[in-house]
Structure formats: structure tokens, C-alpha cells
Amino acid sequence: MSQEPKRGDFAKKKGEIILREHEFDGIQEFDQKLPNWWLFTFFAAIAFFVAYWFFYYATPWVKSPQKTINDQIIAIQEAKLAELAKTVASLNDSKLVHSWKDQVPAGEAIYVKNCLQCHAADLSAMKSDPISGKMVSAGGRPLTDHVWEHGGKPMQMFKLINEGTPPGKPGFNGAKMEAWGQKLSPVEIAQVISYIISKVPEDFKDIPPPEPEEKK
Numbered sequence: 001m002s003q004e005p006k007r008g009d010f011a012k013k014k015g016e017i018i019l020r021e022h023e024f025d026g027i028q029e030f031d032q033k034l035p036n037w038w039l040f041t042f043f044a045a046i047a048f049f050v051a052y053w054f055f056y057y058a059t060p061w062v063k064s065p066q067k068t069i070n071d072q073i074i075a076i077q078e079a080k081l082a083e084l085a086k087t088v089a090s091l092n093d094s095k096l097v098h099s100w101k102d103q104v105p106a107g108e109a110i111y112v113k114n115c116l117q118c119h120a121a122d123l124s125a126m127k128s129d130p131i132s133g134k135m136v137s138a139g140g141r142p143l144t145d146h147v148w149e150h151g152g153k154p155m156q157m158f159k160l161i162n163e164g165t166p167p168g169k170p171g172f173n174g175a176k177m178e179a180w181g182q183k184l185s186p187v188e189i190a191q192v193i194s195y196i197i198s199k200v201p202e203d204f205k206d207i208p209p210p211e212p213e214e215k216k
């Protein structure tokens, strides 16, 4: 085959064999027209890419995964804030002391799972040192010492547990408590407070029962 291969100089009919000019190690290539269905999908994919690229980057109609996730996170945070506002609006010191008593077992389960490691099973915040055998601090503040550094009213405890050590406060021996509102729902925080109250009822005996028309 001496003549220069031209564009379009490929096999036109099924079964026709045209070979390309080059040869390597005795291997030659067929010169076939690509089937139309294949060309169609090829050009359609290019057209799709251009259109998609345009819609993705130049219009607000297609959201990037990052924007989708950001929008979802904002929606979750708004829902959490709304739930918190609703629960806090339905609570006060009297209700937490008097109306939440039936929630103590639920609160105990939450305490054992989340709080026990630093405040101890008996709420003393002391643990036995494995080497010396002496009682040492477990890290948290004792909850049975009748000293409420962050306020002894149930709603003050709610704020501390929900938001953690306030910014700027030194903490306890340098240790700060995390914002449990990130992990516990507002109702769970109220339940765990009802459990703490049940362990030191004497600290809350001055809080009167809620007015008769007030319910939980």
C-alpha cells in the first residue's frame, strides 16, 4: 500500500478489510469506521459534559455535595436549636425538682453511660487509684458536696451541662466540662438532672412545687 492514507479511507461495508499503514512486529491494524451508535454515545457524552459543567458551575440549579451537606448541617442545627428552645421554655426549677421524678431511671442510664467516668457512680467524683489504692479525683467536680460552683438551681445546671464550662472560666483543676448539648438531647439533659436531684434532694428542698396549673 503505497498511497497516503486519507481521512475516510476506511472500510465502508461490513466484512471489508482495510489495513492501516503502520506495522509493528508484524502486527497491523484494521481501519474501520466506528459504529454510529458508538459515535452517538461519544458525542452525546461530550455534549452532556459541557451542559453539566455549565449548570454545575455557572447556575445555582445543581448543588455541589459540599453545599448540600452544609445546607443539611444548617437545617439540623436549626432543628436542634428549636428543640432546645421548646424544651427550655417548658422547664423551670420547680418542674425539674417535682415533675420529673418519674424520669430518674432514664436519667440514671444516661448518667452511667456519659458522666460516671468523671463524676463516679456515687457522684462523689472520687475513684480509687489502681496503684496506691487511695481515693483520688476522677476529674469532675463532686456533685454530692453541696457546693454548686456553677449555681445550684436546676436550670443553672441545665445551662452548664448543655453548654459546658462557660468561656473564660478556669474549670476544675484546669479541667473543663464539654458541652453535652452536642451529644444529649435537651430532654436527656433534663432527665440526667432529675437523677442528680434524686441523689442530693436536700440541696433542692427549698424549691417549691410548680403552680397547680403548670404541668410538665
Ligand code: HEC
Binding pocket: 110, 111, 114, 115, 116, 117, 118, 119, 139, 140, 141, 142, 143, 147, 148, 149, 150, 151, 157, 160, 161, 165, 166, 169, 170, 171, 172, 175, 176, 177, 178, 180, 192, 193
Ligand atoms: C471528662 C470528664 C467529665 C464528664 C464525662 C462529665 N463531667 Fe461534669 N464536670 C467535669 C468537670 C471537669 C467539671 C468542672 C467544670 C468547671 O468547673 O468549669 C464538671 C462539672 C459538672 C457540674 C457542675 C458542678 C458544680 O459544682 O456546679 C455538673 C452539674 C456536671 N458536671 C454534670 C455532669 C453530667 C450530667 C455529665 C454527664 C452528662 C457530666 N457532668 C460528665 C467533668 C466531666
